[in-house]
Amino acid sequence: xxxxxxxxxxxxxxxxxxxxxxxxxxxxxxxxxxxxxxxxxxxxxxxxxxxxxxxxxxxxxxxxxxxxxxxxxxxxxxxxxxxxxxxxxxxxxxxxxxxxxxxxxxxxxxxxxxxxxxxxxxxxxxxxxxxxxxxxxxxxxxxxxxxxxxxxxxxxxxxxxxxxxxxxxxxxxxxxxxxxxxxxxxxxxxxxxxxxxxxxxxxxxxxxxxxxxxxxxxxxxxxxxxxxxxxxxxxxxxxxxxxxxxxxxxxxxxxxxxxxxxxxxxxxxxxxxxxxxxxxxxxxxxxxxxxxxxxxxxxxxxxxxxxxxxxxxxxxxxxxxxxxxxxxxxxxxxxxxxxxxxxxxxxxxxx
Amino acid sequence: xxxxxxxxxxxxxxxxxxxxxxxxxxxxxxxxxxxxxxxxxxxxxxxxxxxxxxxxxxxxxxxxxxxxxxxxxxxxxxxxxxxxxxxxxxxxxxxxxxxxxxxxxxxxxxxxxxxxxxxxxxxxxxxxxxxxxxxxxxxxxxxxxxxxxxxxxxxxxxxxxxxxxxxxxxxxxxxxxxxxxxxxxxxxxxxxxxxxxxxxxxxxxxxxxxxxxxxxxxxxxxxxxxxxxxxxxxxxxxxxxxxxxxxxxxxxxxxxxxxxxxxxxxxxxxxxxxxxxxxxxxx
Numbered sequence: 187x188x189x190x191x192x193x194x195x196x197x198x199x200x201x202x203x204x205x206x207x208x209x210x211x212x213x214x215x216x217x218x219x220x221x222x223x224x225x226x227x228x229x230x231x232x233x234x235x236x237x238x239x240x241x242x243x244x245x246x247x248x249x250x251x252x253x254x255x256x257x258x259x260x261x262x263x264x265x266x267x268x269x270x271x272x273x274x275x276x277x278x279x280x281x282x283x284x285x286x287x288x289x290x291x292x293x294x295x296x297x298x299x300x301x302x303x304x305x306x307x308x309x310x311x312x313x314x315x316x317x318x319x320x321x322x323x324x325x326x327x328x329x330x331x332x333x334x335x336x337x338x339x340x341x342x343x344x345x346x347x348x349x350x351x352x353x354x355x356x357x358x359x360x361x362x363x364x365x366x367x368x369x370x371x372x373x374x375x376x377x378x379x380x381x382x383x384x385x386x387x388x389x390x391x392x393x394x395x396x397x398x399x400x401x402x403x404x405x406x407x408x409x410x411x412x413x414x415x416x417x418x419x420x421x422x423x424x425x426x427x428x429x430x431x432x433x434x435x436x437x438x439x440x441x442x443x444x445x446x447x448x449x450x451x452x453x454x455x456x457x458x459x460x461x462x463x464x465x466x467x468x469x470x471x472x473x474x475x476x477x478x479x480x481x482x483x484x485x486x487x488x489x490x491x492x493x494x495x496x497x498x499x500x501x502x503x504x505x506x507x508x509x510x511x512x513x514x515x516x517x518x519x520x521x522x523x524x525x526x527x528x529x530x531x532x533x534x535x536x537x
Numbered sequence: 538x539x540x541x542x543x544x545x546x547x548x549x550x551x552x553x554x555x556x557x558x559x560x561x562x563x564x565x566x567x568x569x570x571x572x573x574x575x576x577x578x579x580x581x582x583x584x585x586x587x588x589x590x591x592x593x594x595x596x597x598x599x600x601x602x603x604x605x606x607x608x609x610x611x612x613x614x615x616x617x618x619x620x621x622x623x624x625x626x627x628x629x630x631x632x633x634x635x636x637x638x639x640x641x642x643x644x645x646x647x648x649x650x651x652x653x654x655x656x657x658x659x660x661x662x663x664x665x666x667x668x669x670x671x672x673x674x675x676x677x678x679x680x681x682x683x684x685x686x687x688x689x690x691x692x693x694x695x696x697x698x699x700x701x702x703x704x705x706x707x708x709x710x711x712x713x714x715x716x717x718x719x720x721x722x723x724x725x726x727x728x729x730x731x732x733x734x735x736x737x738x739x740x741x742x743x744x745x746x747x748x749x750x751x752x753x754x755x756x757x758x759x760x761x762x763x764x765x766x767x768x769x770x771x772x773x774x775x776x777x778x779x780x781x782x783x784x785x786x787x788x789x790x791x792x793x794x795x796x797x798x799x800x801x802x803x804x805x806x807x808x809x810x811x812x813x814x815x816x817x818x819x820x
Contacts, residue, residue: 279568522690
């Protein structure tokens with residue numbers, strides 16, 4: 187019965203527009219909230235509940251903004267900002283005001299009292315952050331707390347981030363915050379040994395899940411520092427180990443792009459470029475023998491063969507192989523056909 | 538969608554102007570603190586209505602990388618917004634291009650993409666803001682064009698089922714209709730929009746529609762909202778899609794404004810327009 191065609195849905199865009207201009211339409215981002223089919227009674231109940239919450243929110247907001255207008259900076263108004271932010275942590279003005287209130291309250295406090303207050307503030311953030319892990323405002327406020335503390339516990343922050351990653355290992359706010367914590371730890375302890383530890387940590391995360399792009403990314407950021415720190419002899423060994431890790435990742439999931447990207451990046455890095463490239467080429471070719479449909483392996487082989495640095499060694503057989511791969515890739519992955527056209531154009535001039 | 542008349546423009550402008558604060562910036566609502574994010578939206582809306590002249594032009598952005606507000610949040614989003622606002626208001630010399638370009642360059646990653654700042658991992662939305670910033674500054678030449686376009690095209694998901702053809706923001710994440718803007722605008726700036734399948738994107742975005750209440754959700758079957766409706770439609774416009782045989786209004790991929798507005802302000806083909814400053818070798 188339902189005309190589930192694109193053209194019928196296209197018409198709907200206009201229908202919906204008419205509706206929008208008159209309807210009360212939520213502005214809050216609804217990431218991943220599934221819409222459920224409702225009975226009439228459920229709908230009425232839901233609307234009544236929404237109305238009640240909107241009223242509650244309006245009162246909380248008005249109290250806070252009136253306080254701000256009147257220049258109140260006491261613990262009573264602080265409590266009101268707590269209530270408002272619990273209802274909506276996306277209201278940046280309330281976070282700003284909260285910081286101003288706290289700063290006023292701090293004037294009469296000793297360092298240890300200020301520390302206690304800020305630890306309470308951190309506990310407040312901890313209670314909210316689990317539900318609102320993507321809120322930029324909240325992560326900023328957390329930074330402000332730590333920076334305002336007479337004795338910030340950066341190790342504690344690192345431990346907390348480790349725990350967060352046990353639940354969500356690719357949360358980019360968490361990874362950005364981790365690097366911020368490390369920068370701060372570096373001012374009170376040895377940055378080199380911190381970087382080496384962080385480098386090991388990325389391996390720990392990659393081992394748990396070879397598709398953890400956040401960890402691969404961070405590894406690429408740390409790698410240049412790490413080889414500086416350990417010196418040329420150990421750097422050679424490390425490179426060998428990197429290739430092994432890449433190989434294991436590729437074999438565990440050839441259709442995940444992360445390890446391939448890391449390999450490509452490593453192939454452009456430092457004095458061992460040529461060696462890494464050749465090893466990467468071997469990995470890709472071996473993989474194609476085992477699983478001939480491996481898209482990234484074919485791309486990798488084409489890129490190796492068409493690499494301007496390699497043109498002298500290219501045979502007609504190589505060129506033909508590339509052209510066969512291009513045809514296969516276009517059939518396997520038609521969404522990206524134009525990208526393969528571009529790759530193909532790099533093959534032909536060498537014919 | 539070419540239905541500008543659907544809202545009461547005079548009241549929209551009045552409301553937006555009421556959000557401007559004494560410091561020159563705009564808040565998210567009347568009486569709210571200024572932030573670059575809201576200032577950008579305000580300037581975009583006023584540009585749409587050709588009412589930029591009504592702004593009290595006190596805004597005086599700091600040189601260097603941009604901060605969101607007085608609390609010092611820094612981000613490639615603000616690098617773009619700072620440049621865009623100054624350019625829309627015709628104050629481009631007020632802001633140091635060099636330090637912004639440097640900040641964006643330091644945010645470039647092994648996969649060719651850009652993160653929220655130096656050290657941050659690549660994310661399609663941050664790629665858009667970084668590319669848009671570089672486009673305005675006339676420094677797209679620092680981008681690894683083929684690598685980044687390849688990474689962006691990999692954002693299109695091939696899984697079978699209702700999510701097929703949708704775009705995600707990072708590897709291993711679910712597709713989301715708002716990436717129709719972040720990914721497609723980025724590819725468009727790079728001149729590689731054809732590296733994804735437009736029909737498949739359209740199919741996914743239209744499946745995200747709420748056919749009862751209207752609007753577009755992040756994924757099929759979820760609650761719709763203004764954010765996803767805006768960026769879902771905006772992406773379809775860049776892809777040159779039509780509705781009932783009529784093309785959607787053409788959008789500029791850098792400023793996220795209709796082409797006629799950007800042309801009126803000379804932001805694209807004018808002497809300092811981003812298309813004028815586009816790398817010659819990319820054309």
